[in-house]
Amino acid sequence: xxxxxxxxxxxxxxxxxxxxxxxxxxxxxxxxxxxxxxxxxxxxxxxxxxxxxxxxxxxxxxxxxxxxxxxxxxxxxxxxxxxxxxxxxxxxxxxxxxxxxxxxxxxxxxxxxxxxxxxxxxxxxxxxxxxxxxxxxxxxxxxxxxxxxxxxxxxxxxxxxxxxxxxxxxxxxxxxxxxxxxxxxxxxxxxxxxxxxxxxxxxxxxxxxxxxxxxxxxxxxxxxxxxxxxxxxxxxxxxxxxxxxxxxxxxxxxxxxxxxxxxxxxxxxxxxxxxxxxxxxxxxxxxxxxxxxxxxxxxxxxxxxxxxxxxxxxxxxxxxxxxxxxxxxxxxxxxxxxxxxxxxxxxxxxxxxx
Amino acid sequence: xxxxxxxxxxxxxxxxxxxxxxxxxxxxxxxxxxxxxxxxxxxxxxxxxxxxxxxxxxxxxxxxxxxxxxxxxxxxxxxxxxxxxxxxxxxxxxxxxxxxxxxxxxxxxxxxxxxxxxxxxxxxxxxxxxxxxxxxxxxxxxxxxxxxxxxxxxx
Numbered sequence: 001x002x003x004x005x006x007x008x009x010x011x012x013x014x015x016x017x018x019x020x021x022x023x024x025x026x027x028x029x030x031x032x033x034x035x036x037x038x039x040x041x042x043x044x045x046x047x048x049x050x051x052x053x054x055x056x057x058x059x060x061x062x063x064x065x066x067x068x069x070x071x072x073x074x075x076x077x078x079x080x081x082x083x084x085x086x087x088x089x090x091x092x093x094x095x096x097x098x099x100x101x102x103x104x105x106x107x108x109x110x111x112x113x114x115x116x117x118x119x120x121x122x123x124x125x126x127x128x129x130x131x132x133x134x135x136x137x138x139x140x141x142x143x144x145x146x147x148x149x150x151x152x153x154x155x156x157x158x159x160x161x162x163x164x165x166x167x168x169x170x171x172x173x174x175x176x177x178x179x180x181x182x183x184x185x186x187x188x189x190x191x192x193x194x195x196x197x198x199x200x201x202x203x204x205x206x207x208x209x210x211x212x213x214x215x216x217x218x219x220x221x222x223x224x225x226x227x228x229x230x231x232x233x234x235x236x237x238x239x240x241x242x243x244x245x246x247x248x249x250x251x252x253x254x255x256x257x258x259x260x261x262x263x264x265x266x267x268x269x270x271x272x273x274x275x276x277x278x279x280x281x282x283x284x285x286x287x288x289x290x291x292x293x294x295x296x297x298x299x300x301x302x303x304x305x306x307x308x309x310x311x312x313x314x315x316x317x318x319x320x321x322x323x324x325x326x327x328x329x330x331x332x333x334x335x336x337x338x339x340x341x342x343x344x345x346x347x348x349x350x351x352x353x354x
Numbered sequence: 355x356x357x358x359x360x361x362x363x364x365x366x367x368x369x370x371x372x373x374x375x376x377x378x379x380x381x382x383x384x385x386x387x388x389x390x391x392x393x394x395x396x397x398x399x400x401x402x403x404x405x406x407x408x409x410x411x412x413x414x415x416x417x418x419x420x421x422x423x424x425x426x427x428x429x430x431x432x433x434x435x436x437x438x439x440x441x442x443x444x445x446x447x448x449x450x451x452x453x454x455x456x457x458x459x460x461x462x463x464x465x466x467x468x469x470x471x472x473x474x475x476x477x478x479x480x481x482x483x484x485x486x487x488x489x490x491x492x493x494x495x496x497x498x499x500x501x502x503x504x505x506x507x508x509x
Contacts, residue, residue: 035414038504041482105500248468300490354472354488354497
């Protein structure tokens, strides 16, 4: 009876073995031409959020940003006269994580967090100006939370809604930022997917990227050439890059990114009780023309190397958070500063999306 | 003697059922079976059942040949020995187990565009729409593609 049972087991195992994928890896002798002549089953189609050949989405990023020496000429601030200081370097870690919490044919919800720090190392000599002292002791930090919704209406048209709350300031890691001082950004884009290699859209954004609150039109443009060797990835005026695809695991980029925000300087104010204005913010904005090389280190782990020039076009002290309309009367800054331009480099390790 | 005869009869009957698949005849055919066009429209995948699992094979490519006229091969495969395998007929989905409610899990999907293999789940949204989610480790780190069913004109 044991032998009989064993025979049945062997038969069952043989059946299982026949079902293993290894035996199916060899393509069947089949006339594949019949799969060319088809009709689509009736169903509603929706466009996707990407174009063919676009750089992979970054789920988790850990980066180190390093900038070369430059100088900061801090303007007069109340009883403090202007003071120029040499900055040996400016560096800091960056972290961001983006999770596609809901991702299906009808809509996509992406939630994210980000952390960014700027640590300043000044050259020798005592610094009297409050801005210099605050940057030396605290640097600048940002904590942000963001949500993005991609909503396709059909095969061609889609909308993107993005919202972000950021806490920026001369915060130490121990400081708990006040909710009332959050910088709220939002964007709305209506777009069209012309084909699998081109999507474009136009919209409006409330943003702090230029260092202070602005309302600005935005243009989305993602394109890949028919040969898939080059393309454009742009969200103007925030960023735009030409992309050259060496192969699926190596990509080169050239373009720019606009970076900045308005930073609440609470620690500066607390360290200088004599200051009359207790509501000071730093409007920081820089344009980063750059080149990047992104490559796959191992499967979904990508390294990004970038180098470029940092054009610091805004670094002013201002009072509180308000909208300085371009059409209104000229409102002077609290203190006019000049941060000189310099080169920078950044290396990041990324977990990318499939 | 009678006992042995009975066993041989049962054995032969079971063998017939197992090898011909007739035992499963009363089980309703899974709605996932058939030919599906991927979201980009660049390929069609035929999903079939093997044993208790489901897999998929590339049966059509929008651009089946390179500019020089040679058939496309799996040139991005991390295993160098497999880079000459033709993409047409390639089994790019394996190991899916039906979990009910139109969901199929525990499978993997291979992307010939970059030579990566992802964990994968698929779900029937309706009879003609399939959501295919490739992910890394946990489903949160992934991307969903929507496939549409196509019907052959000449079977």
